[in-house]
Amino acid sequence: MTTLSPGRDLPPAVPAAGKHPRQERGSWLVYVPLVIGLILLVGPFLWMLLGSFKTTGELREVPPTWWPENFTLANYEDLFSRLNFLGYFFNSTVVALAVTAGNVVFCSMLGYALTKLSFPGKRVLFAVVLGTLMVPGIVTFMPLFVLVANLGLVNTHAGLILPFLAGAFGVFLMRQFIGGIPDELLDAARVDGAGEHYIFWRIVMPLCGPAIATLTILTFLASWNSFLWPLVVATSDRMYTLPVAIALFATGQQETNVALLMAGSVVVILPVLIVFIVLQRHFTQGIAMTGFK
């Protein structure tokens, strides 16, 4: 398969400044708006992070301050001792890890079957997978809720996890990637007497590293940030995930406690932020992989 990799530092499309004086002269005209844009995009995050160490009193001051006058950790103490943020953090982590593991295994299996095996109804099945890729969560959440309710799984971890163990997007991604593995390789293994199980786990999966990395990152992210489904299924404080908890606090009992809301947002964002900065190359590669096949 052909993929573009904007994650790698390709040479700039415009040649070096030495050859084109026009380019050199214009470069600060390009930098200035970009830097302003960067400040506008990163500024709110900085304000949130600094705000999480302020008191609500200081946050209400006019003119607003940037650096905390009285640095305090009280907001974080509140979140983790008075409120149940440790529990929400646990729920978010368990759900995201389980959903990610499920997607890596099941989407790879289905992707393998859809491109390397032949069975009746294969084309129809792939068409169904592609079709569901387009259907928004707002259409499916209500029937899913009725189903989950009848299985007695409302307000359980299983109810949060099960419906998302295999997603159409992951199947599509893995099918595209596995399709690029030469058939000769798999046929050679078959001639040597390897079963499908062995071929899938020992030959196909080890070759899927980049696709699995992409799928892992994107699935974990989507699950960690998901809102509508946990909002519907987690009906008590015990099962809230982080986004549900922060949204309910912001629109309900903690609405005026702005410093606490700032700290809560930091707790939601920070883990993703760290993963993103460490793995940022994979993120942009992943986008290219999914967008340009």
Next chain:
Amino acid sequence: MAGPILVAFVTSFTDLRVTDIRNPLNVDFLGLDNYIAVLGDQRFQKAAVNTTVFVIVGVPLTMALGLAAAVGVNQGVVKARTLFRVGFYLPVVTSIVAIAVVWRLLLGTEVGLINGTLSLFGVDGPGWLSDERYALWSIIAMAAWRNLGFLMVIFLAGLQTIPRDLYEAAEVDGASKWQRFRGITLPLMRPTLLFGAVITGIGYVQFFEEVYVMTQGGPLNSTLSLAFYAYSQFSFGNYAYTAAAAFILFVAIAALTFFQFRAFRED
């Protein structure tokens, strides 16, 4: 996932309510009654108008900002490319709920950083989210802010596939920068632009979290979206209305995507 879609479709013709949840097959068929009721609901009509404005203004705005950022980084930035890419992409990976919480505080009349800063210059900032004349535009601005980095990365990849010699040849022929952009960049970026428009459009038609966290559809329904309408019918227990509203939304997405494919078609 195909099962729930069929169930949702069938349900939209029944009188399913929260009280039927244990026995969802024991419902009556109403034909098109739910669709007639939903389409006649003034709140639904308001939500449809708001969603249309959100998409028609939001998608081109986000595309333009994303394309400008991509062209800028592609042309001028040799050093610190990664810094720009990471910085611009930051809002895309973070939880929309957390972002909406922070933006609500940012735009607030009481605590807001924006109005607080404006007051330094003696300007009395409006109620960005509490005044029905500004609330929807504020949410559109936030959506553009959040999503432009995604489009920047997509467009950057597209820009790098354009052969360099095309620009050089055009330059030799005396084409200005703008002419090169119009004549080379835009036409060759067509597939990438289409992809960006489709993905952004599908997301924007369903905008929900922003409304839930920032305004709950208010003030005076000025930010009510179709997705929020469908969800609110669900929380009232009107499951059949939810299904009907969601299917109208689904048709809207399909229609928008079809329209975009037509608009970007190679002539």
